[in-house]
Amino acid sequence: MRDKAVEKGIYFMNGDHACCEGAIAAGCRFFAGYPITPATEVAERMSIRLPQVGGIYIQMEDEIASMAAILGASWGGVKAMTSTSGPGFSLMMENIGLGVCTETPCVICNVQRAGPSTGLPTNVAQGDMMQARWGSHGHYEIIALSPSSPQEMFDMTILAFNLSEEYRIPVLIMADEVVGHMNERVVIPDIEEIEIVNRAKPHAPPEGYLPYRPGPNGVPILPNCGDGYRIHVTGLTHDERGYPVMTADAQAQMVEHLVNKIVLNREKIIKTTSFYLDDAEVVVISYGITFRSARSAVEQIREAGVRAGLLKLDTVWPFPEELVRSLARNVKALVVAEINLGQMVREVERCAAGRCRVHLVPHHGGAVIRPERIIEGIRAALKRKRNR
Amino acid sequence: MRGKKRELPGHPMDRLLRVDRIPHIWCSGCGIGTIFGGVLAAIQKLDIDLNKLAMVSGIGCTGRMAGYIKVDSFHTTHGRAIPFATGLKLARPDIKVIVASGDGDLFAIGGNHLIHAARRNIDMTVICVNNLNYGMTGGQQAPSTPLGFKTTTTPEGSPEEPFNFCYLAAACGAVYVARWTALHIRLLTNSIAEALQKKGFTFIEILCPCPSVFGRRNKMGNALETLKLYHDRSVIKNEIDPKEAGIDLFGEIVVGKFVDRERPTFIDYYRSIVCHETPEDNVIRIAR
Numbered sequence: 001m002r003d004k005a006v007e008k009g010i011y012f013m014n015g016d017h018a019c020c021e022g023a024i025a026a027g028c029r030f031f032a033g034y035p036i037t038p039a040t041e042v043a044e045r046m047s048i049r050l051p052q053v054g055g056i057y058i059q060m061e062d063e064i065a066s067m068a069a070i071l072g073a074s075w076g077g078v079k080a081m082t083s084t085s086g087p088g089f090s091l092m093m094e095n096i097g098l099g100v101c102t103e104t105p106c107v108i109c110n111v112q113r114a115g116p117s118t119g120l121p122t123n124v125a126q127g128d129m130m131q132a133r134w135g136s137h138g139h140y141e142i143i144a145l146s147p148s149s150p151q152e153m154f155d156m157t158i159l160a161f162n163l164s165e166e167y168r169i170p171v172l173i174m175a176d177e178v179v180g181h182m183n184e185r186v187v188i189p190d191i192e193e194i195e196i197v198n199r200a201k202p203h204a205p206p207e208g209y210l211p212y213r214p215g216p217n218g219v220p221i222l223p224n225c226g227d228g229y230r231i232h233v234t235g236l237t238h239d240e241r242g243y244p245v246m247t248a249d250a251q252a253q254m255v256e257h258l259v260n261k262i263v264l265n266r267e268k269i270i271k272t273t274s275f276y277l278d279d280a281e282v283v284v285i286s287y288g289i290t291f292r293s294a295r296s297a298v299e300q301i302r303e304a305g306v307r308a309g310l311l312k313l314d315t316v317w318p319f320p321e322e323l324v325r326s327l328a329r330n331v332k333a334l335v336v337a338e339i340n341l342g343q344m345v346r347e348v349e350r351c352a353a354g355r356c357r358v359h360l361v362p363h364h365g366g367a368v369i370r371p372e373r374i375i376e377g378i379r380a381a382l383k384r385k386r387n388r
Numbered sequence: 389m390r391g392k393k394r395e396l397p398g399h400p401m402d403r404l405l406r407v408d409r410i411p412h413i414w415c416s417g418c419g420i421g422t423i424f425g426g427v428l429a430a431i432q433k434l435d436i437d438l439n440k441l442a443m444v445s446g447i448g449c450t451g452r453m454a455g456y457i458k459v460d461s462f463h464t465t466h467g468r469a470i471p472f473a474t475g476l477k478l479a480r481p482d483i484k485v486i487v488a489s490g491d492g493d494l495f496a497i498g499g500n501h502l503i504h505a506a507r508r509n510i511d512m513t514v515i516c517v518n519n520l521n522y523g524m525t526g527g528q529q530a531p532s533t534p535l536g537f538k539t540t541t542t543p544e545g546s547p548e549e550p551f552n553f554c555y556l557a558a559a560c561g562a563v564y565v566a567r568w569t570a571l572h573i574r575l576l577t578n579s580i581a582e583a584l585q586k587k588g589f590t591f592i593e594i595l596c597p598c599p600s601v602f603g604r605r606n607k608m609g610n611a612l613e614t615l616k617l618y619h620d621r622s623v624i625k626n627e628i629d630p631k632e633a634g635i636d637l638f639g640e641i642v643v644g645k646f647v648d649r650e651r652p653t654f655i656d657y658y659r660s661i662v663c664h665e666t667p668e669d670n671v672i673r674i675a676r
């Protein structure tokens with residue numbers, strides 16, 4: 001059924017649909033979701049595409065159930081995804097935590113709209129970036145990607161599945177309404193050119209097997225349900241057997257493991273794209289749809305003779321701390337543009353730690369940031385004396 | 389104790405138990421262990437391939453069943469066992485799925501999921517231990533708490549009428565609905581075995597003593613006295629309309645098998661309506 005899974009070609013396609021094509025190319029064969037603007041098109045296309053490739057689409061009763069269902073399907077050994085927007089993302093939080101704690105590979109696409117609450121259902125925002133990082137209770141690490149075009153919706157959905165399988169963690173695609181709804185050229189390559197990662201499978205005999213013992217890269221090699229290992233999986237604090245242990249020591253060991261498997265692999269996980277960093281005295285940091293405004297701004301201001309660079313965060317979580325730290329040592333100012341009143345800028349400020357100026361170009365949501373505002377921001381940042 | 393640990397003779401259920409996790413957490417006199425024994429006995433009786441059986445639980449005293457059974461077992465979040473099990477079952481139609489959880493888990497926080505899984509006729513067997521309250525958290529009001537009964541959050545008595553779970557499950561489309569008590573262990577075992585063999589959403593409610601919190605607060609005496617109450621008050625009324633099958637601790641506790649019918653499952657309809665399959669085809673070939 002691989003032929004229908006990757007329909008090689010050049011398309012004019014919206015981001016939500018490109019996300020579906022990426023998912024199916026990556027091997028996703030289960031989707032559970034609940035309709036919500038501006039992510040509905042993901043569910044709609046999945047309902048058409050999955051039956052064509054031998055997969056299952058189910059519309060659940062809410063987003064809590066959708067998130068729980070993809071975890072169950074993933075334990076069945078099937079790559080699984082859901083998609084949503086702000087209100088539904090909030091409902092998914094508890095079971096995203098279950099996915100983190102039980103080390104369940106799965107992908108959640110959040111096509112962001114403006115909040116809080118029902119907010120602006122049909123308009124863009126990037127207001128869920130900190131929720132993506134800390135939205136479920138407890139201390140943990142997460143992986144989140146930020147696509148800036150329909151093409152990246154395709155590419156990054158494949159990457160999201162690969163990362164989730166490799167690190168056994170829910171991976172978040174932090175898209176937004178504009179990227180989800182815009183139609184653009186999307187190139188779907190030949191199946192041979194797509195790299196697919198599948199979760200490692202245990203080979204040791206089930207007797208005495210420690211399913212939650214970290215493997216060579218810090219990630220445990222867990223069997224799927226039905227593989228004959230007859231394991232226990234729990235959201236309670238557990239040991240390497242997967243058994244609940246209610247002590248501070250077990251808690252320390254488990255949390256340390258969940259954090260380390262991401263932190264110690266962050267160089268392999270984090271992807272960024274940079275432009276004109278070599279001579280830059282000021283660098284704009286941006287992600288998702290705002291990257292495109294930032295790119296236009298940087299190109300215009302360079303023509304006017306300002307040595308501006310641009311850093312695009314493909315991976316937003318884990319945050320590229322080292323890179324931003326070293327940038328802060330070498331530039332006069334970092335300018336962060338995002339469609340919220342200052343979320344990722346907090347990370348930039350933390351990493352800059354006073355070594356350079358950090359200037360925010362914020363937006364309340366409801367529209368994209370115009371390049372002119374970023375140009376103003378760059379000029380203001382260069383003029384400013386101290387931190388904001 | 390010093391010296392070598394004495395080798396104890398194995399128990400016939402050992403192959404179904406995570407023996408290394410015993411002793412369990414349930415209070416002495418609690419009915420959950422007895423009911424769990426009934427679940428294991430039914431599995432034993434059917435000779436199911438244990439590698440193709442899974443148990444999914446929510447959170448609560450009952451939810452701990454998943455931690456003791458030696459099959460692939462999932463202890464999920466409060467109320468979400470059914471949607472988790474839905475994903476698992478749809479991904480792996482070859483695996484038999486049992487959901488075991490408490491009355492609060494399945495009908496309060498998880499009520500929405502239960503009614504929809506029954507409506508969709510997802511192939512799973514739901515074991516609902518009804519101890520008339522929230523045991524795990526120390527005895528708060530549940531959607532099963534009888535009117536006027538005391539819990540830590542209804543110290544003057546509950547001002548709410550409880551659900552009739554069997555009536556609700558039947559109305560939502562469950563293909564098998566039964567109620568027993570922790571005293572009816574042989575009938576319960578047979579009933580679980582019967583439900584496990586059926587295709588579709590099957591539901592069994594088991595009235596269960598919770599001497600530590602519900603029993604104590606309502607002056608119901610020890611566990612034995614609660615079992616005596618079940619003995620004196622329960623009447624078997626098979627095939628009765630579940631609407632008429634109430635739980636009245638001062639009158640009749642109606643038990644029995646109320647519903648046993650056939651209905652296509654979600655997967656059956658998915659194959660025919662969505663995939664346009666004839667019964668001979670096998671289009672759902674999920675890549676693994």
Ligand SMILES: Cc1ncc(C[n+]2csc(CCOP(=O)(O)OP(=O)(O)O)c2C)c(N)n1
Pocket residue numbers: 447448449450451466489490491492493494517519521522523524525530
């Ligand atoms: C979202 C959430 N809310 C509340 C709790 C606390 N909690 C744990 S178990 C439980 C009730 C359990 O009652 P029931 O399902 O009847 O199971 P029992 O312990 O009686 O077997 C509650 C409220 C929780 N774990 N998660």
Ligand code: SF4
Pocket residue numbers: 413414415417418419420449519523524597598599600601602
């Ligand atoms: S609190 Fe009640 S339900 Fe929980 S183990 Fe004790 S007796 Fe059983």
Ligand SMILES: [Mg+2]
Pocket residue numbers: 448490491492517518519520521522523530
């Ligand atoms: Mg209860």
